[in-house]
Amino acid sequence: MSEQKLLKLTVSKVDAPVFDGDVLSVHVPGAEGEMEVLADHEALISPLKSGVLTINKAGEEKVKMEIEGGILEISNNHATVLI
Amino acid sequence: MALKQVKNKIISTKKTGQVTKAMESVSAVKMRKSQERAFAGRPYVHAALRILARISNSNEAKNSQFAARRNTGKTLLVIVTSDKGLAGSVNSAVLKRAETVIQNSDNKVETICIGKKAVDFARRERLVVLEEYVNVSDEVTVEDVYAITELVISKFNQDEYRKVEIVYQNFLSTFEQEPTLRQILPLDPAEIHYIMQGIKPKRGKFSDNSEPSDTAITYTIEPSPEEVFNSLVPQLVQIMVYHALLESKASEHSARMVAMKNATDKSKEVIKGLTIKYNKARQTAITAEVSEITAGVEAMK
Numbered sequence: 001m002s003e004q005k006l007l008k009l010t011v012s013k014v015d016a017p018v019f020d021g022d023v024l025s026v027h028v029p030g031a032e033g034e035m036e037v038l039a040d041h042e043a044l045i046s047p048l049k050s051g052v053l054t055i056n057k058a059g060e061e062k063v064k065m066e067i068e069g070g071i072l073e074i075s076n077n078h079a080t081v082l083i
Numbered sequence: 084m085a086l087k088q089v090k091n092k093i094i095s096t097k098k099t100g101q102v103t104k105a106m107e108s109v110s111a112v113k114m115r116k117s118q119e120r121a122f123a124g125r126p127y128v129h130a131a132l133r134i135l136a137r138i139s140n141s142n143e144a145k146n147s148q149f150a151a152r153r154n155t156g157k158t159l160l161v162i163v164t165s166d167k168g169l170a171g172s173v174n175s176a177v178l179k180r181a182e183t184v185i186q187n188s189d190n191k192v193e194t195i196c197i198g199k200k201a202v203d204f205a206r207r208e209r210l211v212v213l214e215e216y217v218n219v220s221d222e223v224t225v226e227d228v229y230a231i232t233e234l235v236i237s238k239f240n241q242d243e244y245r246k247v248e249i250v251y252q253n254f255l256s257t258f259e260q261e262p263t264l265r266q267i268l269p270l271d272p273a274e275i276h277y278i279m280q281g282i283k284p285k286r287g288k289f290s291d292n293s294e295p296s297d298t299a300i301t302y303t304i305e306p307s308p309e310e311v312f313n314s315l316v317p318q319l320v321q322i323m324v325y326h327a328l329l330e331s332k333a334s335e336h337s338a339r340m341v342a343m344k345n346a347t348d349k350s351k352e353v354i355k356g357l358t359i360k361y362n363k364a365r366q367t368a369i370t371a372e373v374s375e376i377t378a379g380v381e382a383m384k
Binding site for chain 2: 032045046082
């Protein structure tokens, strides 16, 4: 497998940080439909609706988590999901 | 002082010392818990504020009703204190700050009180209280502040208010807290930046997260800036209130622990002084008695 650029992802809940690290991609239920965020995504802010958030780490099993909504913000290859 | 009186005083001081000691240990446990919660929440609040700061710089945001500056109307002040006293100057510091705000304000101030001490304060000062919340649990959840946020936002949307501010005790360290006044609405990028600075503790955990300043990012905002703004702002206001509550709880327990520690130390000191006094009085009594007996023996010779 070729070296792929990773995306820095921070998933945070109000009372505790949930996930922080480099990932291949993250799949989120956006307000306008599902989307897959890869590295070097353009700067974006979007609310999320309820659904399943899937974190795809390199060479590891996918991590899925249920969310009830939240905010997605991407800038400088750093995605922040607040749930 | 008579022997008996001193003895009683020693006993009662000892009992007070026991009580303060117990309160100290209880507060110490609560303090640790609430500090952890306050710290755990900080990265989230920080991220939320960063997003807020960035979008409030955009042009769409400036036209939003949440960000537009208003020149007329009343001020809504949210006062956050604890329910119980015996915590040093935490509450009085916050209330003093609130008082200055009210005095310096040239228009009418209405309040929302969180915590019994704030309610008492508002009664004493005869302030207009929109809503009061007492007995907020130590384990504050976001749901708890939902009602408060709803009220704040609906009131603000009625255009009656010029601004909404919150005053609470910010937690710096176990020995140091400071009363803090912050503007919640309308959103002000400079103010948000200031809050972000204030959120970082002076030292220890979480104190070294330096943020690169990247203000010149143009975001794609989906679905539309207005929509995002309208759904984001209530959420972020809620986070700001929640954060204020957490900080206030952490400050309260820390201050109480320190106050109780001081009280326990003081009671030990007092007991020491009283014991010396007691021993002296006892010695005087014995000496007097002995000299009386010796005098009696001498007289009989």
